[in-house]
Amino acid sequence: MDKVIVAKDLSLAYSSSETIINKANFSIDSGSFVFITGASGSGKSTLLKSLYGALKSKSGSLIVGGVELKGVSRSRLNFLRRHIGIVFQDYKLIKEWTIDKNIMLPLLINGYVKSVANNQVDKLLKHVRLNHQSGKFPLELSGGEQQRVAMARALAHNPVLILADEPTGNLDEYSSELIWNLLEGANTQLNTTVIVVTHNIPKTLRVEYKHFHIEYGSIHEVC
């Protein structure tokens, strides 16, 4: 099976004095569903940031989608990110844009024709059960609805990899279940690799998944 992520002796740090992830070795197969857990401050989100190139590694090698992120050029990183969908706990929606335009963002970046992009947005709004909210701005929606918009945006361009940072952290049960269903659907129907950073793995999940745990700067697989 193809590896979508390969880390060798990967060390991550925000400053030279404090290493957050220390010489980690792991790999993730294409099309798999992966959970990364750990205590608060253990480095889960830091690891996720490094996967989309927002944090450079201190040492070691990190290959995502065949791109070595150490010393990667800006244009190559942009190219990689166009094939990744990211979901954040705080949604990171553009407040001055309508939810439709927010969902359309990856499509516009990937050069989709406007009419195709509009059709795709309509489908996605139905998919995340928000078609009745079309034309509204993010702040007019509840937290759960905003996260569904963020989910739709992450799915819009059929990415090969979805990275989700505590996507249900702020949500009620109903919205959480919807988000998990959407992530499961992307994984099972589109064979998208899904990596979720979370505190709690949902018990109702129907897909097979891998589980990595971060503790004291090291990453190990939980069997």
Place this chain on the structure above:
Amino acid sequence: MKSVKNHFSLVIALLSILFSMQAYLIAERSIEAYKVNLANNYSVIAVSTKELQHSEILAINSIIAAAKELSPDSVIDRLSSDMKSSNVELLKLIMPKFYKLSLTHYPTPGEVKSLRNDLLKNSSIKKVEDFSHTHDTTYKLLTLFKNVVALFAVVVLVVTVLLIIKELRIWQYKHNERMSIMGLFGAALWLRSAVLFRLAIVDALIASVLAFGVFVYLSSSPFVLEQFNNIGISIVIFDQVDDFMLILGVAMSISIILASLIVLGHKEEA
């Protein structure tokens, strides 16, 4: 409403720069026109012991535009009633020649001094009347007026730049988030900055069109035209092509520099 608010701050800042710039241009044009008026009425008198050729006088200094010999007849006529005709003839022979020198432009005090020295270097010219005291006062008054307007323009410029720097910080905060989010999905720099540059260009256009409207109105206002008529000058208050291109150029440059500074100062979220 939100959209108007987005544009308001930069448009107002740009408008104040454009107004102070155009005010300075109008003041400079008025002073230049007034100088032409003064130059037409200003002349230097040179007294020579012998007759000088026109070309000889013009060669003394390039500022001399023309020389006209003043006729002594009116003076001699006044004196002739008390004098014998032979004495009048003798007086005509020994009387010096008076030349009225017109100048190419209204001279600076330095040019007046230099002209005076050059004239006196000619052995035939014994006396020069340059009315330097009156000239100096008028010239200093004009310079003072020009400097006051320039100072006013600079003060407005400084205050406006400070306002723009403050606006820049607000824009930086406002646009950083959007640019970062777009960056997370792989948007190239030009795409991330497109909204910002579009906003800057639209604001520059709005400010330029507003300034154009106001100056077109002012340049045809009877009140303003009367003020210029009162001091005997006629100037182009606002050239609808050249001046508009200038204000558009200045507004565009400021807006684009502002947008570029935000793009260059953009730091991606880590």
